[in-house]
Amino acid sequence: TRPPSPTNTHPPHHRPIMTTDLIESAKRAACQRAVAEHFDPSFRYIGIGSGSTVAYVVEAIAAQGPSVTSGMQFIPSGSGSAALVRGAGLSVLSIPELLALASGSPSSFPGVTNRQYIDVYFDGADEVDAQLAAIKGGGACLFQEKVVARLSKKFVCVADSRKRAPRLLASWPAVPVEVAPVAADLVRLALVDLGARNPVVRTKGPGAAPAGTDNGNWIIDAPFAPLLTAGEEGEAEKGKWTPESLAAAIKGILGVLEVGIFAGPTGPQAKALGPDAAGVRP
Ligand code: 5RP
Numbered sequence: 001t002r003p004p005s006p007t008n009t010h011p012p013h014h015r016p017i018m019t020t021d022l023i024e025s026a027k028r029a030a031c032q033r034a035v036a037e038h039f040d041p042s043f044r045y046i047g048i049g050s051g052s053t054v055a056y057v058v059e060a061i062a063a064q065g066p067s068v069t070s071g072m073q074f075i076p077s078g079s080g081s082a083a084l085v086r087g088a089g090l091s092v093l094s095i096p097e098l099l100a101l102a103s104g105s106p107s108s109f110p111g112v113t114n115r116q117y118i119d120v121y122f123d124g125a126d127e128v129d130a131q132l133a134a135i136k137g138g139g140a141c142l143f144q145e146k147v148v149a150r151l152s153k154k155f156v157c158v159a160d161s162r163k164r165a166p167r168l169l170a171s172w173p174a175v176p177v178e179v180a181p182v183a184a185d186l187v188r189l190a191l192v193d194l195g196a197r198n199p200v201v202r203t204k205g206p207g208a209a210p211a212g213t214d215n216g217n218w219i220i221d222a223p224f225a226p227l228l229t230a231g232e233e234g235e236a237e238k239g240k241w242t243p244e245s246l247a248a249a250i251k252g253i254l255g256v257l258e259v260g261i262f263a264g265p266t267g268p269q270a271k272a273l274g275p276d277a278a279g280v281r282p
Pocket of ligand 1: 049050051052053054123124125126135136137138139140141142145
């Protein structure tokens with residue numbers, strides 16, 4: 001279940017309106033470029049994120065054939081991407097299985113430092129700023145996505161040009177936050193204290209029950225004013241949030257498992273991007 005807006009059918013006015021065919025070909029082009037630039041036949045462990053875009057990453061990798069992919073294992077960031085990987089005939093390794101392998105057989109991961117066992121992680125995003133900080137969690141998989149990103153040497157964020165924004169939350173409506181159901185109201189109040197306007201528990205539809213995550217939790221979509229981006233940090237003194245400062249503040253709320261702001265504490269590793277963006281962040 002997605003947050004109330006935007007969707008392909010109800011784009012906000014500041015997102016370019018594209019036909020479904022154009023959107024799909026832009027997604028495919030971004031993914032083909034991402035795989036051409038960041039996938040290597042020598043890799044053994046590949047992280048696969050969630051959402052409709054990353055399906056084209058799987059398509060592009062599977063197209064290389066079993067001679068390339070048979071020795072590889074694919075770590076999905078959720079049940080949907082596990083099904084996608086399996087459906088493409090690729091081998092799935094869950095996060096716990098990867099961690100068990102790494103602790104039981106460290107020699108299988110030569111040269112790995114900082115527990116970055118996964119060679120590369122491909123994932124989509126809901127919105128990406130000029131420095132490749134991203135909002136994710138439109139598909140409610142943000143926690144596992146953050147775990148897979150953490151375990152990866154490189155995070156390739158694949159997004160078509162609709163997802164670009166000068167600042168996070170300039171076009172995407174809210175920050176997705178995964179919360180323990182028992183504390184959802186407490187978290188909503190604390191998000192309002194941080195400046196969110198009317199944070200809501202995501203539901204399966206209007207008036208329906210909350211939509212659960214793969215972890216049995218709920219998602220709260222918390223609308224904030226657009227965040228600062230690189231070069232605007234001075235404004236933080238006026239009480240405005242940067243991606244990192246808002247993520248840290250939300251993470252500090254009792255009952256929050258994870259927040260859908262992906263902005264590396266070590267700083268972004270930006271690349272020059274075309275209109276169909278394949279961005280890389282550590
Ligand atoms: C799921 C995500 C997705 O990567 C994000 O929602 C983008 O999805 P799509 O590629 O379908 O636009 O973060 O939690």
